[in-house]
Amino acid sequence: MTDTLPEADAQSVEAAILAHGTQPGALLPLLHAVQDRLGHIPPPAVTRIAAALNLSRAEVHGVVSYYHHFRERPCGRHLLEICRAEACQARGARELEAHVRRRLGCDFHQTSGEGVSLEPVYCLGLCATGPAIAIDGQAFSRVSAAVFDALRARHL
Amino acid sequence: MSQVLYIPRDSVALSLGADELALAVSAEARRRRIDLQLVRNSSRGLFWLEPLLEVHTPEGRVGYGPVAPADVAGLFDAGFLRGGEHPLCQGIVDDLPYLKRQQRLTFARAGLTDPLSLSDYLAHQGFVGLRRALSMSAAEIVAAVTDSGLRGRGGAAFPAGIKWQTVRTTEARRKYVVCNADEGDSGTFADRMLMEGDPFALIEGMTIAALAVGAGEGYIYVRSEYPQAYRTLCQAVDLATAAGYLGADILGGGRGFELHVRKAAGSYVCGEETAMLESLEGKRGMVRAKPPLPAVHGLFGCPSIINNVITLASVPVILARGADFYRGFGLGRSRGTLPLQLGGNVRHGGLIELAFGTTLRELIDEFGGGTESGRPLRAVQVGGPLGSYLPASLLDVPIDYEALAQIGGVLGHGGVVVFDDSVDMAQQARFAMEFCALESCGKCTPCRIGATRGVELVDSIIAGQQRERQTGLLRDLCATMLDGSLCAMGGMTPYPVLSALDHFPEDFARPSARRAG
Ligand SMILES: Cc1cc2nc3c(=O)[nH]c(=O)nc-3n(C[C@H](O)[C@H](O)[C@H](O)COP(=O)(O)O)c2cc1C
Ligand code: SF4
Numbered sequence: 216m217t218d219t220l221p222e223a224d225a226q227s228v229e230a231a232i233l234a235h236g237t238q239p240g241a242l243l244p245l246l247h248a249v250q251d252r253l254g255h256i257p258p259p260a261v262t263r264i265a266a267a268l269n270l271s272r273a274e275v276h277g278v279v280s281y282y283h284h285f286r287e288r289p290c291g292r293h294l295l296e297i298c299r300a301e302a303c304q305a306r307g308a309r310e311l312e313a314h315v316r317r318r319l320g321c322d323f324h325q326t327s328g329e330g331v332s333l334e335p336v337y338c339l340g341l342c343a344t345g346p347a348i349a350i351d352g353q354a355f356s357r358v359s360a361a362v363f364d365a366l367r368a369r370h371l
Numbered sequence: 372m373s374q375v376l377y378i379p380r381d382s383v384a385l386s387l388g389a390d391e392l393a394l395a396v397s398a399e400a401r402r403r404r405i406d407l408q409l410v411r412n413s414s415r416g417l418f419w420l421e422p423l424l425e426v427h428t429p430e431g432r433v434g435y436g437p438v439a440p441a442d443v444a445g446l447f448d449a450g451f452l453r454g455g456e457h458p459l460c461q462g463i464v465d466d467l468p469y470l471k472r473q474q475r476l477t478f479a480r481a482g483l484t485d486p487l488s489l490s491d492y493l494a495h496q497g498f499v500g501l502r503r504a505l506s507m508s509a510a511e512i513v514a515a516v517t518d519s520g521l522r523g524r525g526g527a528a529f530p531a532g533i534k535w536q537t538v539r540t541t542e543a544r545r546k547y548v549v550c551n552a553d554e555g556d557s558g559t560f561a562d563r564m565l566m567e568g569d570p571f572a573l574i575e576g577m578t579i580a581a582l583a584v585g586a587g588e589g590y591i592y593v594r595s596e597y598p599q600a601y602r603t604l605c606q607a608v609d610l611a612t613a614a615g616y617l618g619a620d621i622l623g624g625g626r627g628f629e630l631h632v633r634k635a636a637g638s639y640v641c642g643e644e645t646a647m648l649e650s651l652e653g654k655r656g657m658v659r660a661k662p663p664l665p666a667v668h669g670l671f672g673c674p675s676i677i678n679n680v681i682t683l684a685s686v687p688v689i690l691a692r693g694a695d696f697y698r699g700f701g702l703g704r705s706r707g708t709l710p711l712q713l714g715g716n717v718r719h720g721g722l723i724e725l726a727f728g729t730t731l732r733e734l735i736d737e738f739g740g741g742t743e744s745g746r747p748l749r750a751v752q753v754g755g756p757l758g759s760y761l762p763a764s765l766l767d768v769p770i771d772y773e774a775l776a777q778i779g780g781v782l783g784h785g786g787v788v789v790f791d792d793s794v795d796m797a798q799q800a801r802f803a804m805e806f807c808a809l810e811s812c813g814k815c816t817p818c819r820i821g822a823t824r825g826v827e828l829v830d831s832i833i834a835g836q837q838r839e840r841q842t843g844l845l846r847d848l849c850a851t852m853l854d855g856s857l858c859a860m861g862g863m864t865p866y867p868v869l870s871a872l873d874h875f876p877e878d879f880a881r882p883s884a885r886r887a888g
Pocket of ligand 2: 640658810811812813814815816818819856857858859860861862
């Protein structure tokens with residue numbers, strides 16, 4: 216792992232610090248901005264953010280690692296999230312989960328051979344039209360195994 | 372004049388292809404040289420019909436749903452722009468019993484209007500409550516909220532007026548209004564629908580709250596799983612600020628309120644109010660010990676109102692129509708209306724706003740139409756992942772905070788999740804513990820360690836190892852978590868676990884081999 220960011224990424228981090236660094240409770244908005252641009256929050260960005268907010272690296276790292284949404288390592292070409300919460304379970308999410316794992320050949324928190332990172336999510340608020348999934352942040356619902364296969368062919 | 376057509380753009384409709392449908396309709400209209408005005412409203416809350424397309428006719432809005440892009444040409448052929456007959460035609464939407472039987476106060480506008488049109492909002496009684504509040508003293512506003520009987524809709528059902536009174540009477544240079552829009556409970560989506568469908572109502576409610584306690588700034592903490600709600604709110608705040616409903620001088624009355632929209636980061640426990648404050652301050656979402664109450668020592672150490680989206684969005688109608696009007700709905704100590712959210716394995720899932728007092732059975736049978744699978748209903752989880760599982764025999768309970776508590780349930784944020792007889796309640800109990808282990812903030816031992824032990828215990832019960840002994844241990848563990856946890860995460864995870872054990876013991880006693888696969 217290198218200690219420096221590619222120039223363009225470093226500039227993105229600086230832009231995020233400029234845009235968000237001075238507001239009260241700046242850390243989460245700042246981390247969101249960095250992850251939105253870089254796809255994850257690399258260690259050199261943690262160092263830089265810590266310096267800008269006058270925090271220790273451990274504090275920033277502690278926050279990044281606490282929240283499920285933030286990633287310190289890049290995910291695959293695509294991010295696939297499957298809702299595992301109760302309302303989707305009641306509509307067949309457990310079966311969909313098994314189907315997706317078989318199709319991708321990987322488990323949760325892993326990236327498939329074709330570059331799809333599979334993550335659980337606990338409720339997208341689509342509780343009457345589940346099972347629900349999100350592909351790169353775009354939600355789909357009423358996702359049967361057949362619908363998933365069609366979405367996979369189109370988006371993944 | 373061009374023909375007005377509505378296609379929703381809330382998360383549910385979008386997840387079912389509403390954008391593709393809108394494109395297909397526009398393209399087909401161009402092909403036929405028909406002039407259309409396409410309004411992107413938000414869902415009416417009848418999700419089995421989504422995407423629901425509505426056409427304006429002299430008789431009212433006629434609905435067609437669920438519509439796929441492939442249906443579009445046929446709809447034009449059938450003359451749907453004049454409300455023509457078609458297999459997908461649902462008739463006049465307002466006349467559908469599902470809507471007609473509701474009492475929509477908080478959701479009076481959602482689905483009818485363009486959520487980001489201030490003129491629509493004004494044409495539907497928008498900002499009437501705020502204007503009234505501007506002519507009242509702070510104490511009078513608080514009194515109106517207290518008299519309305521409004522209790523917090525986020526779960527704990529604490530009287531809103533009492534909280535506001537504490538913030539109002541606590542002296543401080545800075546105060547805040549914080550809206551809890553973390554809506555983490557599975558089976559709930561009322562906050563999302565309100566934010567996506569009527570964001571100005573939340574803004575109006577928060578502004579009234581600010582006037583009532585003398586707060587100059589507010590925050591809305593929206594879960595990151597709700598990108599559409601976040602986008603809609605950001606736009607709505609900009610529009611309201613530009614039009615003088617927010618900002619340095621609200622409607623020329625000399626008082627200011629600045630509103631910020633903040634994105635959460637996927638932690639369930641950050642819906643707990645003190646963990647949310649930590650998160651807003653840029654820290655890990657660790658629950659704080661109370662006291663001090665957030666009403667005295669809240670965001671950045673200042674007195675803060677913290678309320679749920681629905682609590683705050685119910686305030687405008689209370690101010691506009693009076694406390695008596697609102698408390699005229701409901702019964703006992705549960706006054707007003709509750710936007711119930713019916714989901715899971717149910718035919719007609721959706722948003723159903725009703726005065727307190729309807730029974731769960733009426734809700735599920737008469738609105739829901741039974742299970743979607745057509746199999747017998749076996750269990751209903753009310754109140755999110757920390758709520759009890761109720762068997763079919765207990766569904767005659769009226770929807771009311773105290774009545775549910777009496778049968779060991781919780782109403783929480785009003786989510787009702789239906790399961791058919793294919794559910795394995797031992798697996799649901801396991802999931803409750805697993806979820807608690809995953810989401811525990813780690814501050815106290817019963818929750819942090821207990822949840823992990825709980826998963827192991829349920830696993831050994833399922834595997835048939837020393838079942839009786841392990842079940843006893845599981846009950847002991849639940850008692851420890853109930854009594855010894857700092858917040859309801861650890862303190863209420865036993866509800867789903869114990870209710871599963873109590874009402875569905877047979878699922879914990881099956882031969883273990885049958886579960887394989
Ligand atoms: C683990 C946990 C999660 C919670 N999640 C939420 C939530 O997502 N939304 C919410 O409004 N309240 C949630 N609450 C309740 C809040 O702590 C608090 O009671 C509420 O925001 C107060 O607003 P209200 O009085 O308007 O309900 C949660 C509580 C706990 C213990
Ligand atoms: S009960 Fe759990 S979530 Fe709540 S404070 Fe204790 S460890 Fe944190």
